[in-house]
Amino acid sequence: VAAGVAAPPDVAGGEDRLIAWLRRREARGREELIGDDATLGAPAADLAVSVDQQVEGVHFSTGLDPRLLGRRLVAVCLSDLAAVGADPLHAWLALSAPTGFDYRRLLDGVLEACRRHGLRLAGGDLARGAGVRAALTVAGRRPPRGRWLRRSAARAGDRLWLAGSLGESALGRILLERGARADARGVALPRSLERPAALAAAARRAVRRHLEPTPQLALGRWLARRRRAAAIDVSDGLALDLHRLCRESGTGAAVTDSALPTSAAHRRLCSRLGLDAERLALAGGEDYALLFALPPTLRVPAVYAARAIGEITARRRVELRRAAGGAEPLPAAGWDHLA
Amino acid sequence: VAAGVAAPPDVAGGEDRLIAWLRRREARGREELIGDDATLGAPAADLAVSVDQQVEGVHFSTGLDPRLLGRRLVAVCLSDLAAVGADPLHAWLALSAPTGFDYRRLLDGVLEACRRHGLRLAGGDLARGAGVRAALTVAGRRPPRGRWLRRSAARAGDRLWLAGSLGESALGRILLERGARADARGVALPRSLERPAALAAAARRAVRRHLEPTPQLALGRWLARRRRAAAIDVSDGLALDLHRLCRESGTGAAVTDSALPTSAAHRRLCSRLGLDAERLALAGGEDYALLFALPPTLRVPAVYAARAIGEITARRRVELRRAAGGAEPLPAAGWDHLA
Numbered sequence: 001v002a003a004g005v006a007a008p009p010d011v012a013g014g015e016d017r018l019i020a021w022l023r024r025r026e027a028r029g030r031e032e033l034i035g036d037d038a039t040l041g042a043p044a045a046d047l048a049v050s051v052d053q054q055v056e057g058v059h060f061s062t063g064l065d066p067r068l069l070g071r072r073l074v075a076v077c078l079s080d081l082a083a084v085g086a087d088p089l090h091a092w093l094a095l096s097a098p099t100g101f102d103y104r105r106l107l108d109g110v111l112e113a114c115r116r117h118g119l120r121l122a123g124g125d126l127a128r129g130a131g132v133r134a135a136l137t138v139a140g141r142r143p144p145r146g147r148w149l150r151r152s153a154a155r156a157g158d159r160l161w162l163a164g165s166l167g168e169s170a171l172g173r174i175l176l177e178r179g180a181r182a183d184a185r186g187v188a189l190p191r192s193l194e195r196p197a198a199l200a201a202a203a204r205r206a207v208r209r210h211l212e213p214t215p216q217l218a219l220g221r222w223l224a225r226r227r228r229a230a231a232i233d234v235s236d237g238l239a240l241d242l243h244r245l246c247r248e249s250g251t252g253a254a255v256t257d258s259a260l261p262t263s264a265a266h267r268r269l270c271s272r273l274g275l276d277a278e279r280l281a282l283a284g285g286e287d288y289a290l291l292f293a294l295p296p297t298l299r300v301p302a303v304y305a306a307r308a309i310g311e312i313t314a315r316r317r318v319e320l321r322r323a324a325g326g327a328e329p330l331p332a333a334g335w336d337h338l339a
Numbered sequence: 340v341a342a343g344v345a346a347p348p349d350v351a352g353g354e355d356r357l358i359a360w361l362r363r364r365e366a367r368g369r370e371e372l373i374g375d376d377a378t379l380g381a382p383a384a385d386l387a388v389s390v391d392q393q394v395e396g397v398h399f400s401t402g403l404d405p406r407l408l409g410r411r412l413v414a415v416c417l418s419d420l421a422a423v424g425a426d427p428l429h430a431w432l433a434l435s436a437p438t439g440f441d442y443r444r445l446l447d448g449v450l451e452a453c454r455r456h457g458l459r460l461a462g463g464d465l466a467r468g469a470g471v472r473a474a475l476t477v478a479g480r481r482p483p484r485g486r487w488l489r490r491s492a493a494r495a496g497d498r499l500w501l502a503g504s505l506g507e508s509a510l511g512r513i514l515l516e517r518g519a520r521a522d523a524r525g526v527a528l529p530r531s532l533e534r535p536a537a538l539a540a541a542a543r544r545a546v547r548r549h550l551e552p553t554p555q556l557a558l559g560r561w562l563a564r565r566r567r568a569a570a571i572d573v574s575d576g577l578a579l580d581l582h583r584l585c586r587e588s589g590t591g592a593a594v595t596d597s598a599l600p601t602s603a604a605h606r607r608l609c610s611r612l613g614l615d616a617e618r619l620a621l622a623g624g625e626d627y628a629l630l631f632a633l634p635p636t637l638r639v640p641a642v643y644a645a646r647a648i649g650e651i652t653a654r655r656r657v658e659l660r661r662a663a664g665g666a667e668p669l670p671a672a673g674w675d676h677l678a
Binding site for chain 1: 377381394461462463
């Protein structure tokens, strides 16, 4: 069971516990499949499969342009394939929606995103239902001479890297709640956010990032060709997903606050809206950034726009180091806990 | 897009038209993937993949035992694999449900059915959502020296066969609407249906058939090893799915009324409930029976409990022949049209 954005808290401790339960029940004596961002090595040795869903009222608000929803669904699923180093192959859609829903517009969005990322929509199922829900299953292939990226491959001394943005998606979600509007043409902001221009640009960018994250497929492919790399899709917030990476690897980690990728305009916008930019970056969720660990001798080519944000440590704790001095524990809090 | 049970009628003509639209947009110059009960040859040459969903209030009523729901979901999906002749391999679950829903009980049902059919739950995604919806993606493998079963392989002169029951599932759905109750232990009938015993047994059997159809996997495997066989999963009613088979094969067909597999007790029960047993058998839907066409020289081994119900004809019309004499057109009506 790959981590979903909205882990139901009523599963006696959340999705992580449910995964542990499934592992105990199903993994006995068999090759381990469950626990990475995608199933690895099934239904064939060089394939990876992942499923993700978008639920109205949970992952998006009623009235979202179905075309944007279709694009978001594909991007979110491909972020899982990127995190295991797989090249996109095929997708299957399960869609249920009320009478009157514009199915074709959603399919337009899905197909648009499929084309962009070299994915092919190969089948699906449509049904009626109160409220829109779309689930997408994606299959990808391990690149030639590549290795799967695993959560368990980090080692003490590794450098910790991040590609993508943190907290922008959460800010975008909040902006949509506070009156921003988006369709396939662009983002319209509420009056109060139209000035100054730099903050308005940051706001529009946050909404776009929220609605259509960028799966780090090229970087995943590059990582899959390294001798050793650990990776995880940051879908539930950096803090929670870093804890997961460390748990699977049997390590700890330290992240440096000043290395977190937040722009000055983004921080100013957060401050104006009464939001804690650091908290959004650490636990805002739905970033779909790629968090990975590499031996310290390896450098990531600049084209992938990744930045070193910390290191993997032997001691099993996850901490936030202050550039100003000192360190504090970084709790395993995801976006659920902000609600 | 594989045929779903509940084709939304608002997609300008239903799911069949949507499939045609997708085919035009996506299939240009590429090997055909869309249109059978599963995607064939993707993500690898010997694999088939299908996705199906169960939506609360559409495919099942609120309050259905989550364990039964889990078992039904698996059975319905495997019926698609049976119809293309694939052996079950792996499954991925996308589940959304409200707070308080018993996730583990649903997973128990899914895992129980997986074990029974040699399927392995390999991953999934969980989310919150108003109302329970579960989508399952299943992957299967073409058996060694086997061929895919296609809807397009029927030829004039073939004998038409059916394995499974017709109309019982629809009757079971109606009985559940009229007060029958079911859980993992058994079926309880309303007082008025408890006598006579033969009708009560038929009623219980109908509810069980509705809640847990039997995927015809062994028969599908046998058919896949014949030189030529066409097949389709009867999910939307015999009439509609026979029309689909004929359209893909460029043929017509004739079904003989007296050959339809309905028991005397079932017919008596229908009559007592004011239901038209023939109409339920032809268009009741959710039968998950296997309809297939074979050259007339081939006999199906008795172990598969299939019966010859008619023949494939050259003239492109689908008709119902009366054993008492005469014939009438069999319209392409599915269970939607009964509502």
